[in-house]
Amino acid sequence: MDGGDVTMKKENKIIIAVLAMLVIAIVIVAAVLILKKIDGSRYVYPEKKEEKAEKAPDFxxxxxxxxxxxxxxxxxxxxxxxxxxxxxxxxxxxxxxxxxxxxxxxxxxxxxxxxxxxxxxxxxxxxxxxxxxxxxxxxxxxxxxxxxxxxxxxxxxxxxxxxxxxxxxxxxxxxxxxxxxxxxxxxxxxxxxxx
Missing domain, CATH: 3.40.30.10 (Glutaredoxin)
Known part of the structure; x- marks a missing residue:
């Protein structure tokens, strides 16, 4: 094995590690955003239907x-x-x-x-x-x-x-x-x- 192969393997490992960290960071950010959205939208307030009011079904x-x-x-x-x-x-x-x-x-x-x-x-x-x-x-x-x-x-x-x-x-x-x-x-x- 020559020095070029060792350097290339090290570079590949570094690239893979950086990509893995990037993927993990993206997953964490996405999870935080999703959790914030879920926590912030525990209540569903539909947009007010100004044009035509929706009648409540009788029961x-x-x-x-x-x-x-x-x-x-x-x-x-x-x-x-x-x-x-x-x-x-x-x-x-x-x-x-x-x-x-x-x-x-x-x-x-x-x-x-x-x-x-x-x-x-x-x-x-x-x-x-x-x-x-x-x-x-x-x-x-x-x-x-x-x-x-x-x-x-x-x-x-x-x-x-x-x-x-x-x-x-x-x-x-x-x-x-x-x-x-x-x-x-x-x-x-x-x-x-x-x-």
Whole structure:
């Protein structure tokens, strides 16, 4: 083996090492950017459809009280519909935000949490244990969250204005405090548009 071969092998090793480091750096930068995007977009705020408002699909569900809740019968004021489950950590974590909104707005806002796919007993136990006072609906077969308001994940919350149009949609949750602020801002916007 002559000196030229050794030098060429060293150069090849250096080039391969530099290329490997470059690939690793690109992967790290891409991962950071993707994670930032995911973290920054935990909430999906669709662009406001100014040209034509999208009507919220009507649905009927049985409340824990045994009464029927029909969306169209509750219009005339904003309605906040939340799709959730007791096994969903972020869903359970944001429930105090809905309770606070219920206290803040009283009869000016309708709040209904539609449970996706669980038995009435499980939901009733959860509500009793936590002392929530807003409406809870049962969708044991998850037909509403699958067919009428299809979503890829929960929690999924829809703010419907007094005219029955979808004003905002929210996917995901972080903390009750942050959720409260986000929902309150959206509700205030809807209430102020009506004036």
């Amino acid at each position: 009927t569900a049985t409340l824990l009280t045994g009464e029927e809740f029909t969306l169209s019968e509750n219009l005339g004021k904003p309605v906040l519909v939340n799709f959730w489950a007791t096994w969903c950590g972020p869903c359970v974590g944001e429930m105090p935000a809905f309770e606070q909104l219920k206290k803040d707005y009283g009869d000016k806002l309708v709040i209904v949490a539609v449970n996706c796919g669980e038995k009435t007993e499980a939901v009733q136990g959860f509500v009793d244990e936590n002392g929530y006072t807003f409406a809870f609906a049962i969708d044991e077969k998850a037909k509403i969250s699958t067919n009428i308001y299809p979503t890829m994940s929960i929690p999924y919350t829809v703010l419907i204005d007094a005219d029955g149009n979808i004003a905002e949609e929210f996917v995901g949750a972080v903390s009750a405090e942050k959720q409260y602020k986000i929902y309150k801002e959206a509700i205030e916007k809807v209430l102020n548009e009506k004036k």
